[in-house]
Amino acid sequence: MSDKTNDAVAEYLHELELRLTGLPVLQRRELLAEIAAHISNERVERSVTSESELLELLERLGSPEVVAAAAYEEAGMAEPVLSYAGATSAARRPLPAVPPPPDSPPPAYAGPYAPDPGFARSSYAPPPVAGPPFAPPPPTRQQDNGSGLRAVVAAGIVAVVMALLGCVAGAFFLTQSASVDAPAVSVVPGTETPPEPGEPTTVPPPPTVE
């Protein structure tokens, strides 16, 4: 029994380690040591003995994919898709029901990720370390970057919209003038139809019934 549970733990840690190869060695070792200590702590303090209890413990911890994704995000790194793409896609296939939800977020992180770099990422360069004065620098920087970018993007959008509006307006006038022509032309067929209404109106002469 304990062999089995040890196997499960070893397997879990191995799977996690495989997925962390893109991290700097010390960060990788640190995380693995922490996770291993967590598992040991939980086993001792919650007297986890059976295999099912242990699997529950590992489940609460999260799949190696989920933990690795968090590790790359916190490290400000993109997940090295290439290095274990095979493993990931292989893992996705047999477990389509469970893994996808927790798995899919990582790619999505790529987007929201962007704002982080300014803040947390600069953990390498000591911007946030600017301990006490930490308050002013990061925010202003972020805002500057953000508003600057936004201004450029907004200007671009405005230009595109204006161009589109111009096209639409042009097209509108064209169709307008075309429709002006059209009635003129339709007048011809119109002259053909009038006779019909004309006949009905002449029909009223039911008074002729008199």
Next chain:
Amino acid sequence: MADVAQLSTSLRRGTLEFCVLAMVEHEDRYGTEIVRRFGEERNLAASEGTIYPLLSRLRRVGWLDSKWSESPSGPPRRYYALTDSGRSALEHFRSEWVSFRQTVDRLVGTGGA
């Protein structure tokens, strides 16, 4: 469903780390203790294993300090402590958070609740 999960992920991002800092504000705690505490909070519930990379970043940024220490029972524990810059970051977050929350409450109409 995916949107709901995405929302809580987004809300957690940027706030969870300050919950961690607050958790070690008055006394040092070891990793498993912090993780367990979060496990009890439904709204913050994330996979436990994702807290460790967060702790690692907070340490690298200099907001947390850590030291391994022997445990009376079981394996050594890594205790986390708030540093001075972590403390000022937490203070800054507190004041930012209050005005942020008030603004959102006002705009979203959740202020009366």
